[in-house]
Amino acid sequence: MDGRRVSRAVPRVRQVGFFTPNAPPQQPGPTRSQSGPPNSNSPPLSDSPASNSLSPVMIPPPRHLSDNLGARTAAVPVPGRANAGEHATVGSYNPTESVLGLESPPASRIGDGEFSEGTESSLGWYRRSNSAKFASSFPGGGFDLSPVRQPETVAAKQAKNQPPGEANKSGTPGAAASSKPVKQPSQRKDGPPVASSVAASERTVADRSAEKERKKDAPPPRMQFDDESRVGKAKRRSVLNQSEARNRVELFRHLPPHKNGTQLPHLESKFFELHEMHPAVYKVGLQYLMGDLSGGNARCIAMLQAFQEAIRDYCTPPEKTLIRDLTSKISSFVSFLIECRPLSISMGNAIRFLKNRIAKLPLVLSESEAKAALCSDIDRFINEKIVVADKVIVGHAATKIRDGDVLLTYGSSCVVEMILLYAHELGKQFHVVVVDSRPMLEGQKLLRRLVEKGLTCTYTHINAISYIMHEVTRVFLGASSILSNGTVYSRVGTASVAMVAHAFSVPVLICCEAYKFHERVQLDSICFNELGDPDAIGKVPGRADINYLDNLTEKQKENLEFLNLKYDATPSDYISVIVTDYGMIPPTSVPVIVREYRKEYLLI
C-alpha cells in the first residue's frame, strides 16, 4: 500500500509506442504485500512467445516483468475446481476442456452470495453454446454482435499519437499524483470516461487534458487492413497463422479475413507457450474462434467472467503497481481475444468499463481487497447492465404484444426470445414467425426452443418475407449495437426484414440493452463489418443435390469470390421504436443516452 504511493511520487516517463521487446524493464516498483504465491521465483520467459500473444492491431504495451506473473497464473488453475455444468454444454470443445481442466463456477467465490446465485441462474440464458449441427440438446444462445476493435487500438493509437505530451502532464506532482493512474489508463480509452473525473475537484489538471481528449475524440479510425506495412508487422506478431485468404473481395480489403476453426490445433499447441495468458481467457478465446459462443450478451458475459477469474488469480509482481500492471494484463488478454474473433461493441464497452474501474481503485486498498472490489464490480455490471436490463426490456416489450398478434422475428436474439416466452407465460395468444437465413441458420435453434415451450410458430427463410409480411402485425428484432445516428448494427439480413416491414407498414421494434449503444456513426454496411467463412456460402449443408460449386476449374476459381458478411446496418427510418432498459425510445434519442447516461455506469 505504502509502496504504491511511493512509486507514484517519482514521475515515471511511460514508454508508449513501438519498441523492441528487449527494452530494459521499467525502474523497479515497490514490492507489494503479496497474498499469493512468492514472486520472482519463476524464470523470466523468453520474449518471443510473449510478444506473439499480442494482436496484430495492438501496439504492445510496455513490457514489464509481468512475464513472471504469467508463469504463476498458469500454475494455479487446479484441482479442486469443479467443472461447472454450463461449460460442459460447449459443443465441440471437450478436448480442450480436459486439457485446461478448469472452470470453477465463477461467481461463487465472491462475498455476496445470494447475488451471485441470482446471476448464475439468469446467466444460464446467455451461456448457451452454439454448435451448429445438433440443435436438440444444445440450445444456442444469442445476440447479435458487432466486431469492433475497440478501446485497445484506439487508445493505443491515441497514446502513440501524443506520447511525450501526455507523459509530461501525467508527471505533474502533488495533487495530480493520485490522478496519474487515472490519467494513464484514461489515455487508452475514448474520452467520455474521463469526464467522470469532474467529480474530484482536485483533479483539475486531469480535467483539462480530459477536455482535450474528448475534443479529439471522434472515435479514431481502427486498424485498416489495407495498410500494407501494418498488416505485415501484425502478421509477425500474431499467435494465429494469418493465412492470406485467396480471393478476398476488393470492397472488403479493409476488414480482417475470417479465421476459421482450422487454427484450433495450432492454438492448442501454443497454449503452453503463452505463459501470460490466463487459461480462462484462452478458453473463451477458443470458444469465440470456433463459433461456439455467439451473441453479444453471451460473449460479453463469458469474457467478463474469464477476466474475473484472471483477476482472482492475479498477483502483482514485485516492483509493479496493481493498477498499471493489471490494466496491461487485461489489454493483453483483449488483444488475444481480438485475434480469435473481432470484438463486439458490447464487449468493447465492457472492457472500457473494467479498465475504468481498475483505474479508479482507491490506493488504500490491499491487493486482495482490490481484487475483490473488481470482481464485485464485474458482477454488478453483468447484473445491472445485462440481466436486470433484460428484465426491464422484457417488461416493456411485453406490453406491446396483444392477443391475436402475429409477431415476426429474425435470427436468434436472446432478448426477443425472452420477450416471447414471457408474453406466452402471461397467457397472451399470439403466433410467431421465425425468419432465418443462410449461412448461419440461427433461427432454427430459436424455433426449436419456442416450439418446445408451446408457442405456435411458422418458419420461413428470408426470401419469403414479402409473402409472409401481409399477415404480420409486429416485428421484434435484436441488435448487436445501436449507433449514434440511430443506425442499428445487427445480424446481416436485419436490414432487409426491417425494410420489407416498413414497406408493408408493420411496426419494427428493436430490443437492445443500453450498454450496447455506441457513439460511432455508420452509413452503410461496408465501412465496418465482420467477414465470415467464405466456404460457408459455397456449400449448402444437408442438400446433396445443391452442391454445384464442388468442382471448380482454375479459371472459375480465379474469377469467383464468396462473400460472407456477418452484420449489416439498418437505417433508422425503418425503426419504429427501440426498447431499452431506459424505456422505449425513438432512434433519434440514442446519442442522448450515450452522452448523458454513459457517465452513470462509470460512477458505480
Next chain:
Amino acid sequence: MQDIQALVNELVYKLRKRKMEGSDTSAQLTVELLRSVISQQKMSENQAASLIEAVREIGVKLIAANPVELAVGNIVRRVLHIIREEELSLMAKAVQGMGVDDEHNNGVKDNDHVAKILTRSPSLHSLLDSAKTSSNSKGKADKIANLKLKNNVLEAVNYLIEDIKICHEQIAEQALELIHQNEVVLTFGRSRTVKNFLLAATKKNRSFQVFVAEGAPKYQGHVLAKELAAKEIQTTLIADSAVFAMISRVNMVIVGVHAVMANGGVIGPVGLNMVALAAKRHAVPFVVVAGSHKLCPLYPNNPEVLLNEMRSPSELLDFGEFSDCMDHGIGNGAPLLHVANPAFDYVPPELVSLFITDMGGHNPSFIHQLISEHYSADDFNLQQHTAS
C-alpha cells in the same frame, strides 16, 4: 385425333406433376403441341371457328394442369390471336377481292367499308357491324380460304416458335447499350436470359463485375456464378440476406422473371420483392429481362396467394432433425410448427425501372400496349364459349 389426345395428355401430365422447370420449356412444348393440333385439324365449314374451338379446349386443359405456369396460357392465347388475325386478314383480302371482281361502284364503296370494318380494332360498333358483314362474305370461296387460313396460321405459329427460341439473342443484343465498363451488376437466382445478356456485354472487351445472390431455397445462383466465372466475368456470390448491405455499391440490378403481368408487375423467384425494394431505396435501376412469351394478359389479383406455389418444407428444415418438434401439439392436436416455402414473389410495377424484351426496351406502363398487340380481348377468359 388419337395421337393428338395422347400428346395432350402427356403434356398435361408433365405440367401437373411439375416436371417442367421454367417458362421457356413450357412455352416451347405448348406451342409445338398446338402446331400439331392445328395441322391435324380437319377441314370444316367455319375453319377459323373450329380451329379456335379446338385450341381453346386444349388450352383450358393445359392451364388447369398448372395454373401458375402462366407461359402456357400465354402461348394458347397467342395462338388464338394468330388464328383470329389470320382470319381477319383473309376476310379483308377476300372482301376486297370481291369488290374488284364485281366492279360495281356501289359494291366498291360497300366493300371498302366492309374491309375497313373488318380490319378495324374491335369496338362495340365494329363488332355489331362485322357480325352482319361476315355472314355476307362467307358465301364465296370457302374451301380455298380455309386452306389458306390453315397455312397462314401454321406459318405464323412457326414464326412464334422461332421467336421463342431466339428471344435470348434478341434481348442480348441490347446489352451493350446498358452495360458500360466497370459497371457493377447485381442479379438474383439464375435466369438464362440474364446469363446471355451479361455474356453479350462482355464483347467489346467491357469488363464489369457481377454480384450474384444465391436465391434460396433453390440456390440457382450458385450455378449462374459458376457459369459467369467460367466466362471470366468477375463474380461474387453472396447470401440473400446480404443484398441490402451490398446494394449501395451496385449500379444496376438485372433479373429474369417468371412472368410479366398486364399492369407491368412481375412474378419472379421468391425474394425478388426484397431485392426490388432495396433497389428502390438506393435508387438503383431495376431492370427486368423477359422474352415476349412471358407477357401475360391477366391482371394480378392477390398474386401472393393465387399465383404462387408452395414448395416442400424439407428444403428449409431437415425432417429428421425437427421430428421432435413435429410431435408437439397443443390441446386440440393442431401442430405447433408450420413452414412457409413459397416459390414465387410478386413485384409491383412501381419498383420496376425497365423491361427489356425481344421487342426492345419499355416502361412498365407500356406493357398493356404490347399485350394488345399480341392478344385478343376475346381470349382473356378462356373458359367461356365464344360465339364466333
